[in-house]
Amino acid sequence: MSDDSHTLTQVESKDFIREKIERDLESGKYNGRVVTRFPPEPNGYLHIGHSKSICLNFGLAKQYGGRCHLRFDDTNPTTEDPEFVESIQADIRWLGFDWGEHLYFASDYFEQLYGFAEDLIRAGKAYVCGLNEAEVREYRGTISEPGRPSPNRDASVEENLDLFRRMRAGEFKDGQYTLRAKIDMAHPNMKLRDPPIYRIRHAHHYRTGDKWCIYPLYDFTHGLSDAIEGVTHSICTLEFENNRPLYDWFVQSVDALPEGAGHNPEQTEFARLNITYMVMSKRKFLRLVNEKHVAGWDDPRMPTVAGLRRRGYTPEAIRAFAERVGVAKNNSLVDIELLEHTLREDLNQRSPRVMCVLRPLKLILSNFEQVVGEREELEAPYYPPDVGRPGSRKLPLTRELWIEADDFAEEPPPKWHRLAPGASVRLRYGYVITCDFPVVDESGKLVEVVARLHTQEEAAKMKVKGTIHWVSAEDAIDCEVRLYDRLFSVPEPDALEEGVDFITTLNPKSLEVLKGCKLEPAAAKEGLSRVQFERQGFFFADPDATPDALVFNRTVSLKDSWAKQTQPKQAAPERRRAQPKAVQVAQPRKPIELDQAAQMLVMVHGITPHEANVVSGDDRLGKLLAAVDGLDGDVKAVTRWLVNDVASFLKNHEGEPPFGAAELIELVELQAAGTLSSRLAKDVFAELCKTDESPRAIVERLGGGQIDDEAQLTEVIRKVLAGNPDHVKRYREGNHNLIGAFVGQVMRATGGKANPKLVNEILRRELNAN
Numbered sequence: 001m002s003d004d005s006h007t008l009t010q011v012e013s014k015d016f017i018r019e020k021i022e023r024d025l026e027s028g029k030y031n032g033r034v035v036t037r038f039p040p041e042p043n044g045y046l047h048i049g050h051s052k053s054i055c056l057n058f059g060l061a062k063q064y065g066g067r068c069h070l071r072f073d074d075t076n077p078t079t080e081d082p083e084f085v086e087s088i089q090a091d092i093r094w095l096g097f098d099w100g101e102h103l104y105f106a107s108d109y110f111e112q113l114y115g116f117a118e119d120l121i122r123a124g125k126a127y128v129c130g131l132n133e134a135e136v137r138e139y140r141g142t143i144s145e146p147g148r149p150s151p152n153r154d155a156s157v158e159e160n161l162d163l164f165r166r167m168r169a170g171e172f173k174d175g176q177y178t179l180r181a182k183i184d185m186a187h188p189n190m191k192l193r194d195p196p197i198y199r200i201r202h203a204h205h206y207r208t209g210d211k212w213c214i215y216p217l218y219d220f221t222h223g224l225s226d227a228i229e230g231v232t233h234s235i236c237t238l239e240f241e242n243n244r245p246l247y248d249w250f251v252q253s254v255d256a257l258p259e260g261a262g263h264n265p266e267q268t269e270f271a272r273l274n275i276t277y278m279v280m281s282k283r284k285f286l287r288l289v290n291e292k293h294v295a296g297w298d299d300p301r302m303p304t305v306a307g308l309r310r311r312g313y314t315p316e317a318i319r320a321f322a323e324r325v326g327v328a329k330n331n332s333l334v335d336i337e338l339l340e341h342t343l344r345e346d347l348n349q350r351s352p353r354v355m356c357v358l359r360p361l362k363l364i365l366s367n368f369e370q371v372v373g374e375r376e377e378l379e380a381p382y383y384p385p386d387v388g389r390p391g392s393r394k395l396p397l398t399r400e401l402w403i404e405a406d407d408f409a410e411e412p413p414p415k416w417h418r419l420a421p422g423a424s425v426r427l428r429y430g431y432v433i434t435c436d437f438p439v440v441d442e443s444g445k446l447v448e449v450v451a452r453l454h455t456q457e458e459a460a461k462m463k464v465k466g467t468i469h470w471v472s473a474e475d476a477i478d479c480e481v482r483l484y485d486r487l488f489s490v491p492e493p494d495a496l497e498e499g500v501d502f503i504t505t506l507n508p509k510s511l512e513v514l515k516g517c518k519l520e521p522a523a524a525k526e527g528l529s530r531v532q533f534e535r536q537g538f539f540f541a542d543p544d545a546t547p548d549a550l551v552f553n554r555t556v557s558l559k560d561s562w563a564k565q566t567q568p569k570q571a572a573p574e575r576r577r578a579q580p581k582a583v584q585v586a587q588p589r590k591p592i593e594l595d596q597a598a599q600m601l602v603m604v605h606g607i608t609p610h611e612a613n614v615v616s617g618d619d620r621l622g623k624l625l626a627a628v629d630g631l632d633g634d635v636k637a638v639t640r641w642l643v644n645d646v647a648s649f650l651k652n653h654e655g656e657p658p659f660g661a662a663e664l665i666e667l668v669e670l671q672a673a674g675t676l677s678s679r680l681a682k683d684v685f686a687e688l689c690k691t692d693e694s695p696r697a698i699v700e701r702l703g704g705g706q707i708d709d710e711a712q713l714t715e716v717i718r719k720v721l722a723g724n725p726d727h728v729k730r731y732r733e734g735n736h737n738l739i740g741a742f743v744g745q746v747m748r749a750t751g752g753k754a755n756p757k758l759v760n761e762i763l764r765r766e767l768n769a770n
């Protein structure tokens with residue numbers, strides 16, 4: 001079976017990075033060259049966030065006929081390790097990208113970078129500073145206050161050169177001196193207040209050994225390494241936005257460009273990828289690994305590329321996901337369901353269906369000899385008709401079978417379509433059977449179930465609703481199955497409240513190991529490594545396995561709540577049909593295509609599928625959303641207005657609305673600032689629909705926003721508390737959820753005009769007073 005004969009639906013889109021590159025190509029800025037780079041620090045394994053950057057950088061190079069360098073940004077001797085250099089290369093190759101001969105190490109530039117630093121000193125643009133770390137911080141000032149100059153700021157070039165050379169020669173202790181760029185101690189961007197360029201670190205480097213005891217810092221190294229390599233488009237994540245002027249300052253202050261490069265490299269930032277139920281930082285992975293919460297960097301629960309690979313993700317699925325998420329300027333959190341949906345779409349096409357019983361229960365077919373004889377070999381296709389790939393296997397049917405323990409119920413709940421005494425089901429690919437009775441041991445424990453086969457003629461007359469999977473007991477191959485689930489039990493383990501350790505949000509049920517599972521023989525004989533266990537999910541052979549001891553990891557279950565969320569409305573009644581939880585079966589089904597327009601919105605703006613569906617239903621909403629993003633507004637907050645109030649207004653309103661993106665942004669800003677409670681915000685919105693005033697003007701006209709008067713609010717709050725002695729008592733006994741009820745009452749008492757932030761503060765103070 002070949003694995004690559006299909007592609008996932010790709011969405012063509014032109015993002016702001018591609019637009020910039022095309023402008024540069026048009027203007028001839030880099031003589032038509034496109035050179036990007038992926039610059040990992042070898043201090044950990046790559047994660048799925050990195051793969052977004054990899055797909056982007058290598059993808060751009062490919063799309064525009066350029067090249068992408070792999071450069072290890074290895075300037076920190078104490079955290080780096082050759083193990084990581086190896087794993088990073090393996091992971092990028094596995095993802096399907098190739099840097100050709102363009103493998104670089106920042107540490108290879110140490111001599112050259114050192115020369116640039118001396119050049120800066122000679123140009124009076126750098127000096128050796130004797131302040132220690134704490135003093136440097138103190139001298140730097142604050143956002144509202146300028147910094148103070150280092151006492152060494154005006155030392156002569158000779159003095160500086162001498163000290164810098166002695167730093168290199170190892171005459172000083174760690175931290176005794178730094179080399180700093182001489183830029184502007186009063187600059188509003190704090191990054192430009194004479195940032196350090198070199199620090200002393202007597203440490204062994206995995207590549208340069210003990211040759212150096214001074215190491216260049218990121219901002220200096222990064223831009224200059226780009227320039228040395230002739231990189232044109234240096235693409236990084238948003239947190240480096242404030243570093244961009246520094247990047248430019250270094251490449252402009254030093255003559256580092258290779259012959260013919262034409263123009264300095266330019267940095268462009270895009271949003272980091274974050275996914276719900278995942279953490280996305282090497283520091284946190286290190287803790288998970290070192291504290292043994294997971295089995296290692298490649299534990300299949302880790303969002304590392306190595307972990308995803310071992311779990312059974314395919315490079316195609318990860319690439320398609322990166323594509324779908326797209327490149328945006330607003331940081332957003334992508335729903336893990338989108339990742340899993342994309343994965344299922346891919347696995348659906350490439351995973352032969354086989355049967356495996358995870359929690360086996362013996363089924364005896366009492367009339368087997370009469371109906372079948374000794375045994376029968378059923379022919380079963382590997383793929384369902386809608387996948388349309390060839391291939392089939394033989395399924396031995398024998399007198400004794402394994403079935404899934406929870407496909408049998410002695411006392412079935414209502415609407416049970418599986419096996420129970422007297423009930424009939426179809427065996428997948430085979431006969432209809434009727435259960436006669438369960439067999440229990442002395443202690444009353446169920447040991448097996450006895451059933452009867454029906455002939456084709458009998459079956460034709462029967463109404464059978466359920467189908468169950470099974471494996472011949474005589475032919476089954478034992479295997480171990482590892483059921484993986486989300487590693488964290490909260491949607492945003494990366495954004496917890498101050499003081500909450502992310503480790504406390506680990507999902508205790510993220511792994512369940514089942515031994516003695518029963519696999520159909522063909523799957524074992526053919527050594528299939530990537531399969532769908534029918535009705536269970538997609539599975540992948542773990543490298544721990546041997547031919548005698550098979551191990552399968554659950555890559556992802558079959559249930560696709562993402563597809564469900566984006567399904568057209570008609571499907572709703574079907575889903576709502578009451579069915580007790582315990583009897584819900586995940587039936588294999590075809591993943592549903594996301595509506596393209598809605599999908600784009602999710603990818604581009606990071607809004608939820610539900611919101612995307614609403615927005616994509618009305619062009620005017622889509623235009624407003626795009627404009628809000630373009631103006632750098634709070635997309636999430638505005639979207640809430642778009643899908644509720646704005647959508648219902650537009651339903652009864654033809655043509656363009658009397659307000660635009662700027663007004664909506666202002667509205668949510670007033671809300672965020674606490675000027676408008678949500679009640680008042682609604683009033684302001686109602687006015688927005690009638691006039692062409694701005695929200696601020698409306699607030700002023702309506703007589704100001706909130707009640708901000710602390711004494712006045714305290715009085716109201718005391719009255720509310722006095723009127724609810726029971727609630728107050730319960731709050732003080734620890735039921736802090738009640739705070740919401742109190743806030744609600746205060747808001748009502750003030751006609752929605754109280755400043756909610758202040759109400760919260762005063763409430764807590766009053767409630768904690770006794």
Ligand code: ATP
Pocket residue numbers: 038039040041042048049050052053235236237271272273274280281282283
């Ligand atoms: P972490 O914070 O996880 O330790 P990092 O940014 O320190 O990651 P690097 O090795 O420095 O890791 O990153 C290499 C490249 O990958 C950088 O260009 C960085 O911007 C990019 N990158 C890192 N994390 C993400 C992410 N979550 N989404 C997109 N790109 C990322």
Ligand code: MG
Pocket residue numbers: 041
């Ligand atoms: Mg980093």
